[in-house]
Amino acid sequence: MSVSKGIQRLKNSLAIVTLSSLLVSCASLGPQTIERDRMDYGMSVRNSVKEQLLANIVGLRYMEAPVFVDVSSVINQYSLSGNVQAGVGFNNSFASGDTGTIGAGGRWEDRPTITYTPISGKKFSESLLTPVPPEALFALVQSGWPSELMFRLTVAAMNGVEDANAGRQADPAYRELLTVWSRLRDSRAIGLRRSNEKAGAPPKIVVYVNEIDHDEQAQADLEFLRSTLHLDPIGNEYTLAYGLVQGESSEIAVLTQSILDIMVDLAWQVNVPSEHVASGRTRATFVDTGLGGSLFQVQYSEEPPEDAYVAVRNRGYWFYIDDRDMVSKRTFGVLQILLSLTDAGESARGPVVSIGG
Numbered sequence: 195m196s197v198s199k200g201i202q203r204l205k206n207s208l209a210i211v212t213l214s215s216l217l218v219s220c221a222s223l224g225p226q227t228i229e230r231d232r233m234d235y236g237m238s239v240r241n242s243v244k245e246q247l248l249a250n251i252v253g254l255r256y257m258e259a260p261v262f263v264d265v266s267s268v269i270n271q272y273s274l275s276g277n278v279q280a281g282v283g284f285n286n287s288f289a290s291g292d293t294g295t296i297g298a299g300g301r302w303e304d305r306p307t308i309t310y311t312p313i314s315g316k317k318f319s320e321s322l323l324t325p326v327p328p329e330a331l332f333a334l335v336q337s338g339w340p341s342e343l344m345f346r347l348t349v350a351a352m353n354g355v356e357d358a359n360a361g362r363q364a365d366p367a368y369r370e371l372l373t374v375w376s377r378l379r380d381s382r383a384i385g386l387r388r389s390n391e392k393a394g395a396p397p398k399i400v401v402y403v404n405e406i407d408h409d410e411q412a413q414a415d416l417e418f419l420r421s422t423l424h425l426d427p428i429g430n431e432y433t434l435a436y437g438l439v440q441g442e443s444s445e446i447a448v449l450t451q452s453i454l455d456i457m458v459d460l461a462w463q464v465n466v467p468s469e470h471v472a473s474g475r476t477r478a479t480f481v482d483t484g485l486g487g488s489l490f491q492v493q494y495s496e497e498p499p500e501d502a503y504v505a506v507r508n509r510g511y512w513f514y515i516d517d518r519d520m521v522s523k524r525t526f527g528v529l530q531i532l533l534s535l536t537d538a539g540e541s542a543r544g545p546v547v548s549i550g551g
Contacts, residue, residue, distance in 0.1 A: 239265055244504040247530060252492065252506060252513045254461035256476050260322070260454070262313040269307040321453065321536050328434045328448040329399040330535070336386045341379060342372045343528060346489060347456055351449040353423040353440040360462035360480050367422050369485035374415045383412045389433075399434040401446060453533055460529070464492040467511060475509075489525045491515070 242265065250260040313321060326348045335341045346369075350357060355371065358364035378384045383404055388397040403416065420427050426443040437447040451459070462480040471478050482488045493499070494511045503523050505514035515522050 245506050248504050249506040251457050251461050252464055252508050254458055255464045255466060264311045264313060265308060323452050323454055325450045325452050328436050328450055331450060332386055332399060332434060341376045342486060345372050347528060348450050349448060350451055351438055353447050355422060358482050358484055359459055364484035371422050374418050378415050381412050383408055401432045401434060403430040453536055456529060460490045463488055463490050465494055467494060489521060491519055491522045
């Protein structure tokens with residue numbers, strides 16, 4: 195009787211061993227890691243970019259030079275090893291029963307390797323110090339990007355009419371001009387096109403007035419646009435150029451800012467503790483009193499904020515953008531997009547994520 199029981203136990207043990215072996219050999223880690231790792235690393239990189247950008251803006255508020263470090267590659271390797279052992283013993287004596295043993299062991303390893311690349315040299319100058327090209331800006335506005343936000347964020351002056359900066363309030367005519375430009379674009383009264391006047395010369399970007407019947411509002415807006423920018427009152431085409439001073443009445447000279455310039459302007463709108471101003475650590479916060487008010491607000495607190503879109507710690511305080519502040523969130527998001535648009539070269543493709551098992 196004991197022999198038959200031993201044989202049965204042997205069969206059961208062998209079945210367990212076979213099943214365990216099949217499970218170990220058939221299980222594949224790769225497909226199971228894609229969804230989790232792609233989302234986890236994507237979210238981590240996104241949050242890191244937001245925190246790094248805000249940290250540099252706050253740092254500029256305290257006269258600290260910005261430092262950017264890119265995540266150039268992520269390599270993650272998984273390994274799963276295991277073993278199964280089983281043994282069966284038979285005993286025909288009446289005093290002892292049959293014996294059997296079974297055991298299993300395993301090991302799981304997760305080995306991420308992340309490469310960081312500081313932005314410096316040529317890449318730094320191209321990404322942060324090069325002004326946004328006027329033609330690129332106007333193309334974005336013409337395609338539907340909010341003109342008031344884009345012009346206020348990236349343009350310092352048009353034909354000498356200046357917007358606000360950290361030490362000066364905006365020319366009232368400039369802010370009204372942005373509203374007028376939005377209405378003219380929405381009504382299709384003005385548009386953009388490329389013009390090649392000379393063979394082999396780079397194309398020029400021309401702002402043109404559509405030859406259509408304009409309503410009274412559009413006619414008034416066109417008159418205000420031409421008068422404010424000192425344009426030819428009967429002209430229908432105006433060439434875009436980079437600069438502060440207008441060369442002729444058919445030109446719109448646009449003085450655009452670099453990403454670093456934009457960050458500096460936003461930095462002076464960051465709210466800071468009054469004792470930091472009193473002790474000379476930084477200057478007073480710039481308050482934009484022009485039409486449309488401030489585009490960017492960063493708050494501070496001694497305790498970690500409960501509802502923050504992004505938060506960083508500096509000089510014993512938390513600096514953060516409130517998640518309910520849609521205006522500041524939109525401005526911050528557009529700045530991130532502009533920073534990406536100014537990126538160049540191989541690194542502009544973003545970090546390479548490699549996951550191996």
